[in-house]
Amino acid sequence: MKKIFIALVCMSIAVIGMAQWQPAGDKIKTRWTSQVNVQNVLPEYPRPILQRSEWQNLNGLWDYAILDRGKVEPSQYDGKILVPFCVESSLSGVQKSVSDKQELWYHREFSVPKAWNGKHVMLHFGAVDWEADVFVNDVLVGSHRGGYAGFSFDITPFLNAKGMQKLVVRVWDPTDAGYQPIGKQTQNPRSIWYTAVTGIWQTVWMEPVEENHINHINAVADIDNGTLTICAGVACERSRDIVEATVLDGTRVVGSAKGVAGGKLRIAVPNAKLWSPENPYLYNVKLRLLRGGKPIDEVMSYAAMRTIGYARDENGVMRMQLNGKNYFHYGPLDQGWFPDGLYTAPTDEAMLYDIKKTKELGFNMIRKHVKVEPDRWYYHCDREGIVVWQDMPSGDMGNRWEPQVYGGGTDRKRSAASVENYYHEWGEIIDLCSQHPSVVVWTPFNEAWGQFATEEVVAWTNERDPSRLINTASGGNHRNCGDIIDLHNYPGPAMYLSDPNRVNVLGEYGGIGFAMDGHLWWDKKNWGYIQFKSKEEVTDEYVKYAEQLKSFVRRGFSAAVYTQTTDVEGEVNGLMTYDREEVKVDAARVRKVNQEVIAEGSAK
Numbered sequence: 001m002k003k004i005f006i007a008l009v010c011m012s013i014a015v016i017g018m019a020q021w022q023p024a025g026d027k028i029k030t031r032w033t034s035q036v037n038v039q040n041v042l043p044e045y046p047r048p049i050l051q052r053s054e055w056q057n058l059n060g061l062w063d064y065a066i067l068d069r070g071k072v073e074p075s076q077y078d079g080k081i082l083v084p085f086c087v088e089s090s091l092s093g094v095q096k097s098v099s100d101k102q103e104l105w106y107h108r109e110f111s112v113p114k115a116w117n118g119k120h121v122m123l124h125f126g127a128v129d130w131e132a133d134v135f136v137n138d139v140l141v142g143s144h145r146g147g148y149a150g151f152s153f154d155i156t157p158f159l160n161a162k163g164m165q166k167l168v169v170r171v172w173d174p175t176d177a178g179y180q181p182i183g184k185q186t187q188n189p190r191s192i193w194y195t196a197v198t199g200i201w202q203t204v205w206m207e208p209v210e211e212n213h214i215n216h217i218n219a220v221a222d223i224d225n226g227t228l229t230i231c232a233g234v235a236c237e238r239s240r241d242i243v244e245a246t247v248l249d250g251t252r253v254v255g256s257a258k259g260v261a262g263g264k265l266r267i268a269v270p271n272a273k274l275w276s277p278e279n280p281y282l283y284n285v286k287l288r289l290l291r292g293g294k295p296i297d298e299v300m301s302y303a304a305m306r307t308i309g310y311a312r313d314e315n316g317v318m319r320m321q322l323n324g325k326n327y328f329h330y331g332p333l334d335q336g337w338f339p340d341g342l343y344t345a346p347t348d349e350a351m352l353y354d355i356k357k358t359k360e361l362g363f364n365m366i367r368k369h370v371k372v373e374p375d376r377w378y379y380h381c382d383r384e385g386i387v388v389w390q391d392m393p394s395g396d397m398g399n400r401w402e403p404q405v406y407g408g409g410t411d412r413k414r415s416a417a418s419v420e421n422y423y424h425e426w427g428e429i430i431d432l433c434s435q436h437p438s439v440v441v442w443t444p445f446n447e448a449w450g451q452f453a454t455e456e457v458v459a460w461t462n463e464r465d466p467s468r469l470i471n472t473a474s475g476g477n478h479r480n481c482g483d484i485i486d487l488h489n490y491p492g493p494a495m496y497l498s499d500p501n502r503v504n505v506l507g508e509y510g511g512i513g514f515a516m517d518g519h520l521w522w523d524k525k526n527w528g529y530i531q532f533k534s535k536e537e538v539t540d541e542y543v544k545y546a547e548q549l550k551s552f553v554r555r556g557f558s559a560a561v562y563t564q565t566t567d568v569e570g571e572v573n574g575l576m577t578y579d580r581e582e583v584k585v586d587a588a589r590v591r592k593v594n595q596e597v598i599a600e601g602s603a604k
Contacts, residue, residue, distance in 0.1 A: 020061055020080045024095035027521060028339045028579045032346040036091060041082065044348045046126055046203040048379040049435045050217060050287075050299045056113065058167075058204040059083050063107040066098055073135075073168060077107060083204060084126065086197040089342040097187065098198045100174035106200065109164040119208035120156045126202025126374055128171060129343075130180050135168040145421065147173070147181065148372035148393060149428035150202070154211075173198040179418035181393035181425055183370035184335065184568075191527040194569045197343045202374045210296045212236045212261075214243070214287050217435055219303035220467045221272075223323055228269050228303055232287050234261035241291050247303070248284040249273070261289070274323045275304035275437055277364040280385025282437075304382065304437035308469055310483065310503045310558070318503050319601075320469075320558035322387070322440075328601025329387055329559035330594060331365030332358060332575060333508060336373055337568045339521060339578050343371070352380050353580060354565055359386060361575065361587060362594030367474075367507070367561045370394050370446055372429050381438035389441040389471065389561075390433050392426050394449035409477025412452040419452070426457075427464060434465050441469045447488065448476040458482045474507040490563075491529045491541075493549045498556055505559040506552065510545060511573040514538045514584050519577035521569045528573040529563075539586040546593040553601040560597070 021038050023029065037043075041059035045051055063077035064087065085091040087104055098104050112121060125132065129147030133140060136158040144151040159165055175196045176186045186193040216233030230245045238261070245265045246256040257265035273281040282302040289297040306323055313319045319326040334354065338345055345351035351374075358366055366381065367389040381388050396418045414422070426444065433439045442461050445451040451473055458472055458481045472481055475488030478497070485499040486507035493509045513528015514535070520526060532538050542562075549560055567574035575590075576583050 021082050021093040023090045023340060024093055025090045027090065028519060029090065030338060030340055030346060030350060030579050031581070032350040033091065033340045035349075036082075036346050038082065042084065042203050042348065044376060046124070046205055047375050049301055049375060050214065051301070052207055052209075052299055054116070055205055055207040056110075058108070058110060058206060060108075064094065065105045065107075066096060066102055067105060069101055069103050069172060071103070073107075073170075074105060077105070081106070083108075084200045084202050085341050085344050086129070086201045087199050088195050088197060089340065089344065091341045091344070091346055097196065098173065099187070100172075100177040104171040104173070104199045106167075106169040106171070108167050110167060110206075111164055112159060112206075113208075116208040120154050120211050120213075121159065122152050122207050122209055123155045123167075124150060124152045124203075124205050124207070125200065126150050126204070127372075128169070128200050128202075129197050130173040130178070131171065133170040135166075135170075137166050138168075145180070146425045146428055147197075148425065149432045150375070152215075169200065171199045176397075179396040179415065180421055181395035183393035183395075184337075189569060192571050194337060194571075195342055201343045209235075210289075212238055212241055212289060212291075213297040214289055214299050216431065217285070217287065217301050217303075219285070219435075219437070221269075221303070221305045221307055221437075223272060223274060223305055223307050226269055226272055228267050228283070228305065230257075230265045230267065230285065230287075230303065231262070232265075232289075234289060237261045238291075241289055241296075244288045244290055246286040246288075248286065250284070254283065258290070269305055272305040275306040275385075276322060276327075277359070277385040277387060280304075280383060282382060302382070306437055308387075308440040308467075310469070316500075317556045318499075318501065318558065320503050320505075326602050328553065328598045329365040329389070329505075330562075330598050330601070331363040331367060331386070332562050333369045333564040334358070334366045335369045335564060335566075335568050336371045336377075337566075337578075339569075348376060350580070351377055352384075354576075355380050355384050355386060357576065357583070358565065359384060360591065361585075362591035362598075364598060365389065365559065365561075366565075367391070367443075369564075370449075372432070375432070378433060378436035378438060382436050386438060387441075388433075388436075388439045389443055390429070390439050391443045391446055391474070392422075392429065394446055395422070396450040396452075409448055409451075411454055411477070412450055414450070414452045422450075422452075422457075423460065426461070430461070430464050434468070439468065441471050441484070443471040443474050443486075445473040445476050448473065451476050454479040455481045469503070471505070471507070492545050493552055493560065495552045495555060495557065503558045504556045505561075506549070506557050507559075507561050508563050509549075509560065510542070510562040511564070512538050512541050512545075513573045515572045516577055516582055516584065519567075519579050519581055520572070521567070521578055524570060526570050526572040528571065535584055535586060538584055539589050542585055543589060543593050546597055549597055550600050553597060558601060
């Protein structure tokens with residue numbers, strides 16, 4: 001009888017939750033919209049690169065209010081919002097805009113499991129766009145600026161001894177009225193500019209830890225010497241604490257090493273299985289923090305044996321290399337937007353779908369365009385096997401773009417606050433993504449959008465992470481620095497500039513438009529570089545461009561990026577529709593020619 005009562009209570013709570021939330025608006029949705037469970041939103045562990053067994057998901061229905069900027073916490077809230085979907089999205093259940101003169105408030109209550117007594121409780125936010133103030137039990141416990149990387153607070157001192165705990169988050173986001181990175185967001189969506197994203201847009205969660213605990217991993221492979229160098233970041237380091245890293249091939253121990261927290265541990269990996277898109281093998285890594293020989297923290301992670309670089313081929317052309325062999329990178333410009341969740345995929349399956357489709361279409365690379373994804377997206381790329389070029393989201397626009405002139409174009413004169421924020425956010429993004437072996441290229445600037453102090457930014461990026469290549473300015477104002485010179489040309493491929501001492505790539509081309517009835521975001525004019533009216537016409541044009549690309553590959557291109565994975569709002573040049581219901585090309589023909597292009601560029 002007791003079990004029946006509990007089941008009935010749970011069913012009642014679920015019914016009440018659904019009554020308080022429905023997807024907002026009448027725009028197109030994905031098939032995964034119906035799979036969103038208010039009681040269990042994005043339930044997957046949010047940080048697979050550092051996994052602990054105990055955690056608590058705080059996603060779900062929160063109270064929300066939109067107030068004029070500068071107001072105090074409201075006594076009454078406007079209604080319910082489904083976290084972690086941004087307030088402008090359908091899946092939030094709200095779908096309202098927030099101006100730069102307003103703030104978005106969130107409120108909920110939570111309890112801390114009794115089993116966590118004696119532990120430190122870490123409160124994690126996957127990402128909040130843009131400025132967040134976090135209150136626990138009416139105490140401001142911390143603030144964070146940055147819309148694309150996670151942040152955490154140790155909230156232990158602010159918790160009540162028993163009972164429910166109060167959590168409030170205040171968010172301010174000026175979108176394109178500010179200097180901060182925004183990517184394609186705007187308050188005036190049109191053509192290639194999309195709906196603003198404000199507030200919490202990645203998972204909110206808690207976990208119990210010791211005060212000293214492991215919070216970051218960086219693993220760099222040296223396949224020539226058969227070693228893996230691991231550095232584990234530790235919160236509240238103590239000089240006598242020891243980090244132990246153990247590398248496993250499945251469950252078989254390959255090797256281990258110990259060192260002081262923050263030190264670099266070099267571990268031999270004999271007869272290493274190399275990671276590549278064709279064979280994305282991952283070694284398991286166990287990390288333990290030891291004090292007096294006893295473990296006080298333990299996490300599971302993973303790493304890959306792979307290197308990225310470039311070298312001259314037999315004709316003297318600089319070629320991109322993976323694991324010491326020529327390897328042509330070919331993939332779509334991927335913006336990571338969804339019609340129902342905007343920045344946030346409705347489910348983990350939806351996020352994985354785009355990656356799998358990309359590989360099915362014969363690509364081996366994704367350029368993540370002026371957006372950063374949740375940690376699980378990079379985990380899926382690591383596991384599925386696809387190389388990733390990571391853009392810095394653009395912001396503080398306004399300088400002149402002169403891509404045709406080598407060394408031409410003026411760098412933007414940013415304010416001191418803008419410069420400081422750029423380095424802060426770019427550093428957070430690098431630290432996040434550098435944990436993942438699939439990420440192989442950093443792109444600090446796109447098309448001169450906010451491009452400033454180019455040489456200094458490239459040097460700073462290289463110092464932050466010297467293990468990856470730097471694509472100085474994708475299609476932007478070219479400078480003689482970094483590892484890659486990147487051209488953009490629409491609609492067809494072209495090679496109007498080259499550098500004999502750097503890798504030459506076609507960072508964007510294509511943009512073949514096809515507006516498919518029944519799968520469109522709005523009834524206004526849709527946009528594409530060129531427009532066709534059938535899947536056959538789009539496929540023919542795609543194959544024509546790919547055949548043209550082969551000749552440029554022979555002349556020196558080491559990579560190419562096709563625009564784009566899916567339609568996004570009014571931009572209809574995707575390989576798939578925005579709702580992911582239709583692949584807009586003949587997949588078999590596209591896969592065949594894509595594989596031919598890759599083979600052409602990967603030959604010795």
